[in-house]
Amino acid sequence: MMVAAGSLAGCTKTDTTSGGSLLQQLQDSGTVTVGFAGEAPYSFEQDGQLTGATVALHREIFKNLGIDNVEGVSTDFGALIPGLQARRFDVVSAGMSILPQRCEQAAFSEPEFNYTTALMVPKGNPANLTDMQSVQQSGVRMAAMTGAIESDYAQQLGIDAMQVASPQDGMDAVANGRADVFALTGISLNWLAKNNPQAPVDVTSSFVAEIDGVPQVGAGGTVFRKEDTELRDAYNAELAKITSDKDKYLSIVGPFGFTAEELPDPNLTTAKLCGGAG
Known part of the structure; x- marks a missing residue:
């Protein structure tokens, strides 16, 4: 129920x-x-x-x-x-x-x-993103889920992330070109991609985010x-x-x-x- x-x-x-x-x-x-x-x-x-x-x-x-x-x-x-x-x-x-x-x-x-983090990107990963630092340095448009830890990572790294309400909204933002990358746990993004095989997105390898050189083991x-x-x-x-x-x-x-x-x-x-x- x-x-x-x-x-x-x-x-x-x-x-x-x-x-x-x-x-x-x-x-x-x-x-x-x-x-x-x-x-x-x-x-x-x-x-x-x-x-x-x-x-x-x-x-x-x-x-x-x-x-x-x-x-x-x-x-x-x-x-x-x-x-x-x-x-x-x-x-x-x-x-x-x-x-x-x-x-x-x-x-x-x-x-x-x-937990580990991953990035959902357009097919082919045109910006060659691999971790939060690559997002920060590239200046691409990032989406994060409101209240999720990846939103905190973005804030601490000075990334002005677009806030989305759900994983589906994040994937849609990347697929529609409103965002260049969507950060979430690797498990969630891999599940999302697997269950939406027609979506024009890829998921990077998972990684442990680092803030000021400190691994964020979650x-x-x-x-x-x-x-x-x-x-x-x-x-x-x-x-x-x-x-x-x-x-x-x-x-x-x-x-x-x-x-x-x-x-x-x-x-x-x-x-x-x-x-x-x-």
Whole structure:
């Protein structure tokens, strides 16, 4: 089941003041509602159904916590944390990058995916772009998704990036000539290109972005409200059983294009990422 975020604007999804923790409430109801932004292959709609790698993880983990149903609320990426804080959904299912400024606003699970960046360019890559520095030096027109980490990279590098609302919008901008390059995670761009074979675009090899010579090693996770510590801790305990077992991990997220390369580094914890590591 999915609903638009606007339809929940006049009400709240959860109210932890009305009897027990959120974890207990979700177990009692049997349903968890996740906010998602339609970024394939993380969490998106396909044939009217909520699917994606983070959704598959959530179905497995919440089932093991006694919560059998996962429902979705679609919203723009930049509105996911505000929507969570406004209680329009229980958690965020978007593989959101764990960044210090986001950790000030919400709580994150331990990492679920390692991240690298890639560039979507016109066929043949006429500007010969390879990384964020090549974008910066070439002066080409760049598109980035509002609220995504690549938008932050652009800002830190002094790139005046065109903001787009979705991966599809970014691809369209490149295909239509409104942008020369669209930066996003390699997984997302490769999925987008694979599922739009007629689009006149290529995707570069993935890379670890560098800012001031510092590699931006990234990882993403599920987002919780800061007060929902019991739910987050229970989630992390189940997540660890999956990320510590490569075969189990790949059986869940592999169908969405994820490989062992995306398996999170156990030494790169959420505490480190929230502290600015990476």
